[in-house]
Amino acid sequence: MNKVRWGILSTAKIGRVQVIPAMQKSQYAQVVAIASRDKQKAEETANDLGIFKIYDDYEALLADPDIDAIYNPLPNHLHVPYTIKALQAGKHVLCEKPIALTAREAQQLFDACQQYPQLKVMEAFMYRFHPQWLKAKQLVDAGLLGEVKTINAFFSYFNNDAANIRNKPETGGGALMDIGCYCISFPRYIIGTEPQRVTSLIDFDPEMKTDRLTSGLLDFGNGVTATFTCSTQLQPYQRVNIFGTKGRLEIEIPVNAIADEPARLWLQNNSEIKEMLTDPVNQYTIQTDEFSKAILNNTPVPTPLTDAVNNMKVIDALFESAKKESWISL
Numbered sequence: 001m002n003k004v005r006w007g008i009l010s011t012a013k014i015g016r017v018q019v020i021p022a023m024q025k026s027q028y029a030q031v032v033a034i035a036s037r038d039k040q041k042a043e044e045t046a047n048d049l050g051i052f053k054i055y056d057d058y059e060a061l062l063a064d065p066d067i068d069a070i071y072n073p074l075p076n077h078l079h080v081p082y083t084i085k086a087l088q089a090g091k092h093v094l095c096e097k098p099i100a101l102t103a104r105e106a107q108q109l110f111d112a113c114q115q116y117p118q119l120k121v122m123e124a125f126m127y128r129f130h131p132q133w134l135k136a137k138q139l140v141d142a143g144l145l146g147e148v149k150t151i152n153a154f155f156s157y158f159n160n161d162a163a164n165i166r167n168k169p170e171t172g173g174g175a176l177m178d179i180g181c182y183c184i185s186f187p188r189y190i191i192g193t194e195p196q197r198v199t200s201l202i203d204f205d206p207e208m209k210t211d212r213l214t215s216g217l218l219d220f221g222n223g224v225t226a227t228f229t230c231s232t233q234l235q236p237y238q239r240v241n242i243f244g245t246k247g248r249l250e251i252e253i254p255v256n257a258i259a260d261e262p263a264r265l266w267l268q269n270n271s272e273i274k275e276m277l278t279d280p281v282n283q284y285t286i287q288t289d290e291f292s293k294a295i296l297n298n299t300p301v302p303t304p305l306t307d308a309v310n311n312m313k314v315i316d317a318l319f320e321s322a323k324k325e326s327w328i329s330l
Contacts, residue, residue: 007067022284028292035061076172099308123308131278145244156234174210180230187226202322
C-alpha cells in the first residue's frame with residue numbers, strides 16, 4: 001500500500017505527545033523526518049519516536065524530495081508563513097489550529113493555495129473526526145433534538161507561565177486563539193451556517209496582555225445562538241451542550257477525548273436521559289488517515305480551507321467586539 005511520507009516542523013509538545021504517535025499508527029502515513037532549530041531536541045524526539053531523518057533547519061526539511069506532506073505545529077504566528085513555504089516546496093500541509101493570526105492572514109493563505117491546486121492544505125481540527133461528533137451531527141441532522149436553538153461550550157485550563165508560548169500575545173497566544181477557536185468551530189459545524197453577528201466580553205491578564213477569560217455570544221439569525229466561555233486561568237474543564245426544541249445533547253469531553261476509552265454523550269428527551277458510548281479511537285490517527293487518503297486519491301480534504309478562514313473571521317470579530325463594547329456584524 002502506498003503511504004504518504006510526512007515531515008514534522010518542530011518538536012512542539014502537541015506533536016511529540018499526541019499527533020506524531022497517532023500518525024505512526026495510520027495505515028496511510030509514514031513519519032520520515034522531523035526538524036527543530038534545536039538539533040538536540042530534534043535528536044531526542046527522533047530517538048524517542050523512532051524517526052529516521054533529523055534536520056536542524058525547517059527549510060532543509062521542506063527541501064527534502066522524499067517528503068510528501070508536512071505537519072505544521074509551529075507557534076501560531078508561523079502557521080501561515082511556513083505553510084506557504086511548504087506549498088512552494090511542493091508539499092501538502094496539515095496545519096495546527098488556529099490557521100492564522102487574523103482572517104486577513106488566513107485569506108492570504110487561501111489565495112496562495114490557489115496557485116497550487118494539486119496540493120492539499122487543511123486546518124487540524126481533529127475533533128471533527130471523532131465518532132462522538134459524527135454521532136452528534138447525525139442526531140441533529142436527523143431531527144432527534146428538534147430544531148437546534150442554542151449551543152453552549154465551556155473550555156478551560158490553568159497556565160499562568162509567562163514564558164509559555166500560549167501566554168505571548170505577539171505569537172498568537174491567549175484563550176480565544178488557543179481554545180476558543182474550538183468553541184467557535186463547534187456551533188458552525190453543528191448548525192451548518194455562519195453567525196451573522198457576535199459580541200464578547202474579555203478579561204486580559206494585566207502582565208502578559210493575553211486574554212485569560214473570554215465569553216462570547218454568536219447570533220446565527222432566526223433565533224439561533226451559541227454561547228461559550230474559554231479560559232487559560234481556570235480549573236481545567238470542557239463540555240458542550242446542544243439544545244433543541246425536542247431534546248438536548250451533551251458531549252462529555254468534546255476536544256481531548258481519551259483515545260483508549262469510550263466517549264460518552266447524553267441524549268435527553270423530556271425527562272428521559274439516554275447515555276451513548278462511542279468506540280475508543282484516536283482522533284489524531286483518523287485525521288491523519290483522512291488527510292492522507294485525500295492526498296493519495298487526489299480528492300478534496302474533509303474540511304476545506306474556507307472553513308478556517310471563516311473561523312478566523314469570527315475570532316477577529318470577537319476581539320473587535322470586546323474592544324468596541326458592541327455587536328459586530330460579519
